Amino acid sequence: MRSLINILDLSVDEINELVATAEDIIENPAKYAEVCHGKKLATLFFEPSTRTRLSFEAAMIELGGSVIGFSEASSSSAAKGESVADTAKVISCYADIIAMRHPKEGAPYVASLNASVPVINAGDGGHNHPTQTLADLLTIKRETGRFDSLTVGLCGDLKFGRTVHSLIEAMSRYANVKFVLISPEELKLPSYVKRDVLKKNNIPYVQTTSLEDAMPELDILYMTRVQRERFFNEEDYLRLKDSYILDTKKLENAKDSLVVMHPLPRVNEISVSVDDDPRACYFKQVLYGKYMRMALIMKLLKEAGTI
Ligand code: CP
Numbered sequence: 464m465r466s467l468i469n470i471l472d473l474s475v476d477e478i479n480e481l482v483a484t485a486e487d488i489i490e491n492p493a494k495y496a497e498v499c500h501g502k503k504l505a506t507l508f509f510e511p512s513t514r515t516r517l518s519f520e521a522a523m524i525e526l527g528g529s530v531i532g533f534s535e536a537s538s539s540s541a542a543k544g545e546s547v548a549d550t551a552k553v554i555s556c557y558a559d560i561i562a563m564r565h566p567k568e569g570a571p572y573v574a575s576l577n578a579s580v581p582v583i584n585a586g587d588g589g590h591n592h593p594t595q596t597l598a599d600l601l602t603i604k605r606e607t608g609r610f611d612s613l614t615v616g617l618c619g620d621l622k623f624g625r626t627v628h629s630l631i632e633a634m635s636r637y638a639n640v641k642f643v644l645i646s647p648e649e650l651k652l653p654s655y656v657k658r659d660v661l662k663k664n665n666i667p668y669v670q671t672t673s674l675e676d677a678m679p680e681l682d683i684l685y686m687t688r689v690q691r692e693r694f695f696n697e698e699d700y701l702r703l704k705d706s707y708i709l710d711t712k713k714l715e716n717a718k719d720s721l722v723v724m725h726p727l728p729r730v731n732e733i734s735v736s737v738d739d740d741p742r743a744c745y746f747k748q749v750l751y752g753k754y755m756r757m758a759l760i761m762k763l764l765k766e767a768g769t770i
Pocket residue numbers: 511512513514515516586595726727728
C-alpha cells in the first residue's frame with residue numbers, strides 16, 4: 464500500500480506530475496468534482512492545525528468525497544492509551560485514506576505499517592511535513608517558473624522546523640540550487656540533515672546569523688516560526704522567539720523577483736506591513752496546498768485501486 468511519509472517517497476517525475484495535476488485542477492475544477500464520490504478521508508490530528516487539516520478536508524470535499532476524523536488527541540481513544548498502530552487498523556475499517564499529524568517523529572510511519580489504506584504524513588514532530596513541501600513546490604514553480612538555479616534562504620527555526628527539513632530534501636534534487644541557512648546558533652539545521660542531504664549530494668550551503676547580509680542574493684526567502692511547542696525551556700523560547708522579524712525595510716535590499724514564503728502560522732516573524740508587498744507569497748502558498756493535496760489524494764487512491 465503506497466503511503467506518503469517523506470517527500471523523497473515521491474520521485475522527481477511524480478512531483479512534476481502532481482504539480483501538473485494541481486495546475487489542471489486550478490484551471491478546470493469541475494473536471495475533478497466527482498472523482499472521489501463515495502470515498503472517505505480520515506484526518507487524525509494529534510496536534511493542532513489550521514491549514515493542513517482544513518486544506519485536506521477541503522481537498523476531499525472538492526473531489527466529491529467526504530471526511531471523518533478528530534482534531535485533537537484528547538477527543539480520541541489515544542487519551543485512553545490506544546496505540547498509533549491500533550488506531551491505524553481501526554480507521555482503515557472506516558476510511559479509504561488517512562492524513563495523520565502527530566507530535567512524535569515516526570508516528571505516521573508506524574500508522575502506515577499497520578493501516579490497510581494509504582497514510583499521509585501531515586507533520587510528525589520536528590521531523591517532516593511532506594505535503595507542506597508539495598504546497599511549497601507549487602508556489603516556487605508558479606512564482607519563479609522553475610525548480611533549478613535558485614538561491615533559497617531558510618530563516619528562523621531550522622532545528623525543529625519540519626517544513627524546512629522536507630523542503631531541503633525536495634530542492635536538493637534539482638540542479639544548481641544553493642541554500643543560505645539563516646538562524647540563531649541554537650536553532651541551526653540538524654547535523655543529520657546537513658550530512659545526509661546537503662553534504663551527501665554536494666549541495667552548496669552557507670550558515671549565517673544575519674538575514675540582512677543574506678537578503679540581496681536570495682531568490683526565495685522561506686521564513687519560519689520559532690515553535691514554542693518544541694522547546695523544553697520557556698526561557699530559551701522567549702530569548703529566541705523574535706530573532707528574525709522581516710519588515711519592509713529589510714526587503715529594500717532584496718531582489719524585485721524575490722519570493723517570500725512562510726508555511727504559517729506566523730507569530731512576529733513577518734510584519735503585517737509586508738503582506739502588501741507583491742513579493743509576499745505566503746497566502747498563495749496556503750491555497751496551493753489545497754490543490755496539491757487534491758492531486759495527492761487522487762494519486763494515492765488511484766494507486767490503491769480505490770478510484
Ligand atoms: N503549515 C502548517 O502546517 O500549518 P498548520 O499547523 O496550521 O497545519
